[in-house]
Amino acid sequence: MTERTKTGFQDVRDEVLKRIQDRVWGQGDLLPTEQELAEEFGCARATVNRALRELADRGIIDRKRKSGTRVAVLPVKQAKLEITLTRQLVEDRNANYRYALVHREEVPAPGWLSSQLQLAADTPVLHIRAMHYGDNHPFQFEDRWINIAAVPSVTAADFSTVGPNEWLLAEVPFSTAELSFGAIAADAALAEYLACPIAAPLFQMERTTWFQAQPVTFVRMSFHPGYQMRSRY
Amino acid sequence: MTERTKTGFQDVRDEVLKRIQDRVWGQGDLLPTEQELAEEFGCARATVNRALRELADRGIIDRKRKSGTRVAVLPVKQAKLEITLTRQLVEDRNANYRYALVHREEVPAPGWLSSQLQLAADTPVLHIRAMHYGDNHPFQFEDRWINIAAVPSVTAADFSTVGPNEWLLAEVPFSTAELSFGAIAADAALAEYLACPIAAPLFQMERTTWFQAQPVTFVRMSFHPGYQMRSRY
């Protein structure tokens, strides 16, 4: 008996990728049409379509109606960053997670925040500062502002035991966000919270979150010295 | 005449997402089967399938054979980071890009690199150091090691005018990589190259690249003070 396996879209996808990596089809080259590939692989055009669509999503090929499918010239590498709860970051390192509320206050939005969240001046916001620990070592300092109008029930949450991130994730799931990563020097307050020298270089992540076009929260997360965020593609 | 538009997979996808956001289906809830949704929307099951598959890819819902489709309890946010050439980062800021080679030497791989790239000790590697400028201001310092065995032709490239990243992208496209982001303090050499004070906090990105399971290159990119990387989801 000969080997009998049906040609699935994954087979097509992998074979096309292999040919691109082996330079059978070089950068910028035109690939055969879906119809031709379907005939070659002995499958339906829809199968080829799905295979090529996945490669296009990855940035490996460029597709245009009428002109056809080409190998991308400058493959845009897309790294997928999984953004999880700080709790999960800590527990993934097999450390014992602990959370502590530092500060909680309802205030009118300061000018820079109104601008950041596109709010009217002096809109009431909730300002939260909190610490996250791993095995009782400082892990991350969280400085967060929440637009009370977007989640009125937040005034009833005291955040003494549950972090605002976990609370918000349950209250306003499936939001959209903008992220920003950078490095800063620890000021006196951060140095104390994170138990590090003043001016130590810290990895910092800022996130602005919207829910159905309404600004919900802005958070600045400063990690302990030496922290590294990882990803792959 | 009434509005006449056909129900496409995007309509289904958006409507399902809307119902999840509106809590019609809460976290952990079971959704109707594909068959039922197809009937409700008046379309084929394949259309519903594609819509739900996209939501599953985004981490919004979890799908399992037999048990059905559920709203994800802890939506894993996936941020897409577009990793491009340093040239592009600079030009996207409307700045004039300039590249300069600092150092180029063939050496046996030091121990830490052999370990990082899973190479035999003393494998010959090419060590490159280079600078990237935007409008003649220091933008990024690049410290790179290339596995000569993986790309033998690299010995003929002098990298005096074209950066190793652009060269490698043309030579070894469609590779896979691991990324790591963090913050470091500028040492004396970095401070000089980046025209910043010693101990200034710098954003740093490290990348290890493979091509068909073979290690190709390890690079450490240190950005000028204040640089921020952005993304969204």
Place this chain on the structure above:
DNA sequence: CAGTGGTCTAGACCACCCC
């Protein structure tokens, strides 16, 4: 205008896995 990818349909079979 005509060729290419984008999508939909109706039906079918299969793999998985909870019960």
Place this chain on the structure above:
DNA sequence: GGGTGGTCTAGACCACTGC
């Protein structure tokens, strides 16, 4: 065992766009 999602097929129509 049976219900669910996963995939494939063969055909069709449409939208975009280069010529």
